[in-house]
Amino acid sequence: MRLPWLDPRDDGQPFPHPDRALTEPDGLLAVGGNLSPRRLLRAYRLGIFPWYSPGQPILWWSPDPRLVLLPEALKISRSLRKTLRRGLFAVTADADFTAVIAACAAPRDLEPGTWITPEMNRAYNRLHRLGHAHSIEVWHQGELVGGLYGVAVGRVFFGESMFCRMSDASKVALVHLTAQLRRWGFAVIDCQVRTPHLTSLGAADIPRATFLQLLERYCALPGPVGPWRLDADLIAEPATRTAPP
Incomplete structure (x- = not known):
C-alpha cells in the first residue's frame, strides 16, 4: 500500500x-x-x-488500539505514595520546557538514538511559546531530575515523552500532572502506545474509534492556555487510588 x-x-x-x-x-x-x-x-x-x-x-x-490514561484511573503504589509524602521533590509546570525536552531527547541506556530530532525540538518549543505545549519539572536540591512534556488541546493532554534521573521522578511528574488536569476538568491523557511503565500507573488500551470520539467531544471544550502553574495542594487532594507496591 x-x-x-x-x-x-x-x-x-x-x-x-x-x-x-x-x-x-x-x-x-x-x-x-x-x-x-x-x-x-x-x-x-x-x-x-x-x-x-x-x-x-x-x-x-x-x-489502534490507543493507550490512554483517564485521570481518575491513575494508580499510585504504596511505595510511590510514600515517596510523595516524604517531600523529596519540588514539582513545577512550564518552568523550563527547553531543559525537559532536551533531557527527553538525550540517549538512554540500551537506546543510543532518539526520535526527538532537532526539528522536533524546535517545533515543540515553538508550540510551547504559543501556549500549547507544556512541561512538568521535578527538582531535587535544585537539580532537574525528572519530567515530561506534551500538548494540550481543549481538555485533552497528549503526552509526548518523559525522563527520569532519580528513582520515581518521572512518576512524581505524572502524578502531579494528572491531579492538576483532573482539577481542570480534563477527560483523558493520550499515552500513544503501550508500555509497562504507563500501564502500571493505570493507563489502558481503548479502540481507536473510541479515542477519536473522545477527541471530538473534549478537544472542542475550552482549556487553560498560556504558561501553566500547579496548585499548591494537589497531592493533598484524593484524586488518585492506591495500588499494591
Whole structure:
C-alpha cells in the first residue's frame, strides 16, 4: 500500500482519515508535511502524531488500539505514595520546557538514538511559546531530575515523552500532572502506545474509534492556555487510588 504524501508547503492539506492507517506497522498513516503549529495542532485533534528517526521523512501515526490514561484511573503504589509524602521533590509546570525536552531527547541506556530530532525540538518549543505545549519539572536540591512534556488541546493532554534521573521522578511528574488536569476538568491523557511503565500507573488500551470520539467531544471544550502553574495542594487532594507496591 502506498502511503499518502503530505506537501510540506501546504499546511492546509488534510490528513487522511485515521481508519486508513496501516496495521503493520501499526498506525502508520502518512508521510511528509511539516511540523508547523497549524499542522501539529490539527494532527492532535484528529488523533495523529509525528514519530520518526533521524534521516527519515516525517511519519504520521494513529495506532489502534490507543493507550490512554483517564485521570481518575491513575494508580499510585504504596511505595510511590510514600515517596510523595516524604517531600523529596519540588514539582513545577512550564518552568523550563527547553531543559525537559532536551533531557527527553538525550540517549538512554540500551537506546543510543532518539526520535526527538532537532526539528522536533524546535517545533515543540515553538508550540510551547504559543501556549500549547507544556512541561512538568521535578527538582531535587535544585537539580532537574525528572519530567515530561506534551500538548494540550481543549481538555485533552497528549503526552509526548518523559525522563527520569532519580528513582520515581518521572512518576512524581505524572502524578502531579494528572491531579492538576483532573482539577481542570480534563477527560483523558493520550499515552500513544503501550508500555509497562504507563500501564502500571493505570493507563489502558481503548479502540481507536473510541479515542477519536473522545477527541471530538473534549478537544472542542475550552482549556487553560498560556504558561501553566500547579496548585499548591494537589497531592493533598484524593484524586488518585492506591495500588499494591
